[in-house]
Amino acid sequence: MPLNELKSLLIDGDPGTPESRIVRVMSERGTLSAAQIATATGLARSTVSTALAGLRRSGVVIEAAGGDTGKGVGRPATALALNPEAGTCVGIHLGLDGFRLVVADVSHSVIFEKTEELGRDYTPARAATAVKRAIDAAYAENSLRRSGLIGVGISVSGPVSPDGVVQRASIVPLWAGTDIRQTFGPVLQRPIFADNESNCAAIAEMMWGAATGCEDFVLFKIDVGVGGAIVHRGQVMTGVAGSAGEFGHMTIDPDGELCRCGNRGCLELYASFVRPLALAERLHGRRMTMDEVIALALEGDVGSRRLIEDTGAIAGRGLGMIGAIINPPLIVIGGRMALAGDLILEPLIAAYDKHTLIKRRDVDEAKRTRITIGRFTQNDALLGAVGLVLRHHGRLG
């Protein structure tokens, strides 16, 4: 029975056995060859081969359909994946006025996706009940075994401490102080994993997006707020209280306006899309969305372009500081502002180069920080919530 064995190898059992190490690497990375598994786990080829034979016999690992991982000459390597029937996981993104849910299997295929509105200022208890109901309905509708659910990953719009408490400065103020484990644990009764939305977004970009294969990078998110994440050696840094990568709350102007976090002149006040949106609305004399402003800019509207260019320049200045501190090989721009593509990227890169320590001209290509648009600007946090479970990050119990 592959289900129980997979659960034990992935969630509950001794993580040090070769079988457990192989299953965890496959859960993190999806389809792999035996040679890639050996490299990723650091196990000898012969150990991997013996363990894989057992895992294939028990049905935990299968040959991936239609694929080989071979490049170059010779016989292509067999592509292996976890058996999608062996387990499923749920990702939840708690947003401003509701949540999104995705169900995926352990071979990284999305099975189901849904958005549920709860209205502004919904309480944590209400969210927990609604999430439970939505998971039950999703499993029933898709004829999935409820017992196959190996874990629920939760993305929160605010800093989350490593023990699962939502910190102040959450986009949803009502959630500050909420203990995710206490709120969701008794209702869901599954292993629960949680982290903030930007950290989840970074996990999605690392697993399937613009940072695939890159173990060191920074994610910089420009949306209603400005957020970010720092990934070092494949691990998202959370910080001692959960606020690592909160780039939006670096002080740019100590005498500036008051921020929702209680400090003055935070980067978020100047580099999120709140200010350009307000300016666009004033100019056009009507309510607008940021998507509309971006669409106008892409059509060539001079005023809208200027608003996005200015945002890019300020964001690049903030990123320049991050460059001086971390000097990452890669910066991925996420959030809805990233939909502006080169319109935001070009002024951002120019400002980054102007304000950071190591300039492009100082070093050759290999040592330059590459700045690129993320692959997932709309559903990164949601996919990353699934990634929390698959990568075993932010486990709360």
Ligand SMILES: [Zn+2]
């Ligand atoms: Zn702030």
